[in-house]
Amino acid sequence: MTQTNIPDSPPSNSPSPATTALVIGAGQAGGPLAGALAGAGWHVTLIEREHVGGTCVNEGCTPTKAMIASARAAHVARRSGALGVSAGPVAVDLNGIVDRVQGIVRDFREGSRAGVLKAGVELLDGQARFTGVRQVEVTLNDGGTRQLSAEYVFINVGASPRMPDLPGVQDVGAMTSRDLLLLRDLPTHLLILGGGYISLEFAQLYARLGSRVTVVEHGERLLSHEDEDVANALQAVLEDEGVTFLLGAEALQTQREGDEITLEIRRDGETQTLTGSHLLVAVGRTPNTSGLNVEATGAKLGQHGEIQVDGHLRAAENVYALGDVKGGPAFTHISYDDHRIVRDALLRGSGREVGGRPVPYTLFTDPQLGRVGLDRQGARKLGRPTRIYTLPMSSVARAIETGETAGLMRAVVDDATDLLLGATVLGHEGGEVMSALQLAMMGGLRGADLRDATLAHPTLCESINNLFMGKPETLSGTEDSG
Numbered sequence: 001m002t003q004t005n006i007p008d009s010p011p012s013n014s015p016s017p018a019t020t021a022l023v024i025g026a027g028q029a030g031g032p033l034a035g036a037l038a039g040a041g042w043h044v045t046l047i048e049r050e051h052v053g054g055t056c057v058n059e060g061c062t063p064t065k066a067m068i069a070s071a072r073a074a075h076v077a078r079r080s081g082a083l084g085v086s087a088g089p090v091a092v093d094l095n096g097i098v099d100r101v102q103g104i105v106r107d108f109r110e111g112s113r114a115g116v117l118k119a120g121v122e123l124l125d126g127q128a129r130f131t132g133v134r135q136v137e138v139t140l141n142d143g144g145t146r147q148l149s150a151e152y153v154f155i156n157v158g159a160s161p162r163m164p165d166l167p168g169v170q171d172v173g174a175m176t177s178r179d180l181l182l183l184r185d186l187p188t189h190l191l192i193l194g195g196g197y198i199s200l201e202f203a204q205l206y207a208r209l210g211s212r213v214t215v216v217e218h219g220e221r222l223l224s225h226e227d228e229d230v231a232n233a234l235q236a237v238l239e240d241e242g243v244t245f246l247l248g249a250e251a252l253q254t255q256r257e258g259d260e261i262t263l264e265i266r267r268d269g270e271t272q273t274l275t276g277s278h279l280l281v282a283v284g285r286t287p288n289t290s291g292l293n294v295e296a297t298g299a300k301l302g303q304h305g306e307i308q309v310d311g312h313l314r315a316a317e318n319v320y321a322l323g324d325v326k327g328g329p330a331f332t333h334i335s336y337d338d339h340r341i342v343r344d345a346l347l348r349g350s351g352r353e354v355g356g357r358p359v360p361y362t363l364f365t366d367p368q369l370g371r372v373g374l375d376r377q378g379a380r381k382l383g384r385p386t387r388i389y390t391l392p393m394s395s396v397a398r399a400i401e402t403g404e405t406a407g408l409m410r411a412v413v414d415d416a417t418d419l420l421l422g423a424t425v426l427g428h429e430g431g432e433v434m435s436a437l438q439l440a441m442m443g444g445l446r447g448a449d450l451r452d453a454t455l456a457h458p459t460l461c462e463s464i465n466n467l468f469m470g471k472p473e474t475l476s477g478t479e480d481s482g
């Protein structure tokens, strides 16, 4: 998120019923905010060009996690022999999987739409663009335009997959994450450009469904924001399941040849041509600001097209930007929390800012990677001593019992206070265990409290005891400063 300074809006914690608002985009902030403001007596118009619920519900979290559940079922059935159970040959029905996933999406979407309407929000199906200060023109989906203005404007237009500047990419039928979720024929060989979080979830998912998968990544290693041993452990798991990684690879061009797509890459100084049936482009996402003309309302764009905001999410006087469109961590829970910050400022006089809030996340590979706060590489640069506790999942009783021993748990504590500064859990249900450690952080628990806590046996979380019973590595916090 880019920080900028906006003068304070007029006091507005007791808005009159006549206060008017436009909410552009019904994502994870726009819908809930529109409902909350309408519930407080505001007149709210919500403008959505496609689906209420936005990316998460329609083409992000919900469909991917529902589909990952099917892929895991196939994986568990295939490896059931290791647990002494014979499941027979595994057949994947992609049509059935997509039907199930899209059914869940439809329910969530309809629920979101019904929710905003029930809250008394005026919902316009159309595309908004600014024409002046807090003035927009809406091109309605069923024809015609409307000119609207309001005292407050909230922008929650999200982001879209970025297409790289790769010769041929527009002509080969390259797919985005959104397209892939609707595909009903299993790719024989899925090439994935980019090795980030979205890429890795799809790589494992399609490998488990039965596709050959090759990931082409520019960086020399995966997930540079994570500790190297964690990224390497996850790579090893995916390789074990048949995913091929070509790291340090530069994509040069792509072409369609009949049913096949070729991708030319340069790696270690040599040119190599890969051939696949499908190409997924997963090289990042771009804020949906092109054509929005936000400058007309006094907002400024950063160099990646993100709307610049201050700590209270203000982009201009009485204009706010929430969620992915402001840049920074692009997660559903962050967008949702943005709505709480703005709602509480306007309706309850709260002064909470975005700075300092925890930014947890989970990568839904299997094992999951759950992360909050500092990891080991962050602790190296902290500037004060820390202790790093690491426990391999192969030492976790519950993981051994269930045959899910890949990964590790890691916690960083402040050496002086014993307070938790961060947790990384690569393991079965790693996101859940990380969340338990996040709650401990939020509650101000110390490493010693967690070591001595009585936790139910044999849960994964019980091994938090063992994590803090181990011998920690001590870091001075100045390891990377020269």
Ligand SMILES: Cc1cc2nc3c(=O)[nH]c(=O)nc-3n(C[C@H](O)[C@H](O)[C@H](O)COP(=O)(O)OP(=O)(O)OC[C@H]3O[C@@H](n4cnc5c(N)ncnc54)[C@H](O)[C@@H]3O)c2cc1C
Binding pocket: 024, 025, 026, 027, 028, 029, 030, 047, 048, 049, 050, 051, 052, 053, 054, 055, 056, 057, 059, 060, 061, 064, 126, 127, 128, 129, 156, 157, 158, 159, 177, 198, 288, 292, 322, 323, 324, 325, 330, 331, 332, 333, 335, 362, 364
């Ligand atoms: C494949 C994938 C998997 C993901 N998995 C996770 C996950 O597991 N966990 C997680 O936390 N996050 C995940 N994310 C990220 C998450 O989906 C987003 O961070 C989240 O949806 C927040 O988005 P938002 O509220 O900023 O906007 P969005 O949800 O993107 O909503 C923006 C809305 O604005 C509308 N819009 C855009 N422009 C206009 C306009 N001019 N006029 C009117 N309407 C407009 C769009 O149609 C859209 O409905 C995933 C994303 C993807 C792509």
